[in-house]
Amino acid sequence: MKKKVFQLLVDNTSGVLSRISGLFSRRGYNIESITAGVTADPRITRITIVASGDDEILAQIEKQVAKLEDVRDIRELEPGFSVYRELALIKVQANETRRQDVISIANIFRANIIDVSPEGLIIEMTGSQNKIDAFIDLLHRNGYDILEMARTGIAGLRRGTQDIVWFDIED
Numbered sequence: 001m002k003k004k005v006f007q008l009l010v011d012n013t014s015g016v017l018s019r020i021s022g023l024f025s026r027r028g029y030n031i032e033s034i035t036a037g038v039t040a041d042p043r044i045t046r047i048t049i050v051a052s053g054d055d056e057i058l059a060q061i062e063k064q065v066a067k068l069e070d071v072r073d074i075r076e077l078e079p080g081f082s083v084y085r086e087l088a089l090i091k092v093q094a095n096e097t098r099r100q101d102v103i104s105i106a107n108i109f110r111a112n113i114i115d116v117s118p119e120g121l122i123i124e125m126t127g128s129q130n131k132i133d134a135f136i137d138l139l140h141r142n143g144y145d146i147l148e149m150a151r152t153g154i155a156g157l158r159r160g161t162q163d164i165v166w167f168d169i170e171d
Contacts, residue, residue, distance in 0.1 A: 093119060
């Protein structure tokens with residue numbers, strides 16, 4: 001199974017995310033992650049979807065999503081021509097004696113400590129999915145317990161200034 005990252009530009013209307021995710025559900029397509037947020041134009045929402053499947057399924061996903069009424073543009077964000085980032089908040093159990101070791105590991109990965117309690121830390125990290133996975137793996141290998149974790153899924157943009165999509169939307 002392959003993964004593809006799709007960038008959608010959609011009308012910022014009520015229920016648009018539900019309609020898009022419903023298409024995936026009805027067709028039995030798998031969503032690895034989905035993120036959404038308003039763009040510089042508040043009438044448009046950018047949605048980044050990571051989907052998995054064989055070439056035929058991934059091509060079908062792109063065609064079916066493009067047919068939805070609210071979808072203004074859909075493009076694949078190809079790895080060499082795009083930048084992807086994910087945000088992770090990770091709560092690690094670490095008492096006073098182990099705290100500095102966790103902080104040292106976080107510093108190697110350029111992560112930020114955003115909360116400290118007597119028995120743990122909350123670490124904020126942004127980067128590629130591989131970077132976050134490597135950080136989590138290193139914590140596990142060093143015997144640290146991850147108490148809670150929240151990951152956003154990836155957001156991405158194409159590199160450069162070519163292929164920027166502009167819309168003339170009447171008010």
